[in-house]
Amino acid sequence: MNSYAKDLHIYNSLTGKKEIFTPIHPAFVGMYVCGPTVYNYVHLGNCRTFISFDLVYRYLLHLGFKIRYVRNITDVGHLENDADEGEDKIAKKARLDQLEPMEIVQKYTLDFHKVLDQFNAYPPSIEPTATGHIIEQIEMIQEILKNGLAYEVNGSVYFDVNKYSESFPYGELSGRKIEDLIAGTRELDGQDEKRNPLDFALWKNASPEHIMKWTSPWGIGFPGWHLECSAMSTKYLGEQFDIHGGGMDLKFPHHECEIAQGCASTGKSPVNYWMHGNMLTLNGKKMSKSTGNTLLPSELFSGENEVLTKGFHPMVVRFFMMQAHYRSTLDFTSDALSAAEKGFEKLMEAIQDLSRVSTSTASTIDVNGLIASYYSAMNDDFNAPILVANLFETVKQINALKEGKATITQADLDGLTKNMKAFVFDVLGLTTLSESGDNSKLEGVMDLVLNLRQQARDNKDWATSDKIRDGLAAAGLVVKDGKKGTSWK
């Protein structure tokens, strides 16, 4: 374990405070994050949450925790509205596209994996699906029924919120009061199965035309959306585990219901630290599939969307996200991305420069102070923007070394290099922009061309020199005349 691990503070949505992180089992961490409902392409807003928790995962790994990271795939049970009526999202898409539901699931799961891979997000330790855990869900319902906190009506089972709230604080996560919730509930016609509008479905009876259904003790049906996360987190992480993450918009009702289901089945609140990532906005509004205010990662990479002036590399987008705290909303604009792109390149060049720094017998740079600043930033509720700022402070120092205005010992340089790379590559999850394809031939040509240009320059033949430069520029190759010779990109 890293010695900094004991100082990690996490903002807990349940208490509204930053708390020191103490895992249930020392050195081991169980973390569950709500994954996507795979009925469509993931948009950039979805990605932000997963990238935020990728940062959490990576930093915990860096600190030396043994961590089991579970992130589910919702492939059934997610209805179009939470009146517990309406069509299943997967089934609807399947009907519209005339495909099997599992073809829909497969298509968009593959897309999801591909996109997260492009963003260099680690895959979770376990990625369970709702359809693969019907039995576990049924068992949990039985447990809740046994405890008298759910009731069956016409082949459906509903969670009894009123009864539950006699023993447990329903609404504690989202800070809501039952009375307020009821007051805000609209009357819905013909849905009198529920005793209380706040009750939510654990199991829904399926009509004959329903295409995704399973047999259960209550007849043929399908599980409610909130249940899968409870069943799967319990199965893989235990009745109580350390961290549960998800987007802010899942806080209510989804996570509130998860707490209720956990308490109702085991008597214990399932999660110690609730973490919620904030939304990515576009034009100041939340990115959302249902409103169409979205941007797809593929559009972002290619630049094929009217809000973009050009395409951006996934690593630039990731870096852009790292410059904002995960609990703050982040507004997406093309200008902001362009700014991030410049900064990203600056950071990456400084890292490359580290290998070219010459060492000395003494250091004028406080290397340990810089390294400590990386940890203190991340230990303060994963404050990546502060980490980035501290890394840029380091960049400034590296430039000073390059200019000969500062000195560093070999040991300090080694330590700095190791830690800076660890935080940039392992923790922030950034990678250098890989040159596309095989450039060896181009490099040979460029060496030759730049050599000829240098000869012209040596002869003060500016006409030839500039002709080469302009010609290359027209071909999209930028020539940079530096102190130590000419480079290109």
Added chain:
RNA sequence: GGUCUCGUGGCCGAGCGGCUAGGCACCGGUCUGCAAAACCGUCUACAGCGGUUCGAAUCCGCUCGAGACCUCCA
């Protein structure tokens, strides 16, 4: 309508009682045949109005504005 969050310099964003991040842009400089790039420096902001305090962007109240949740959403 109810609950809650937020309003920071040209832009994006940290900070959340005193030490006034960072990136980008702008401007100035170094370098350079010129240009670009790179590097260095400058720019001192916290919606408005009151209050608490020796001291507030940071705490409290009010006003205005934006957003989220309350219905599917990461």
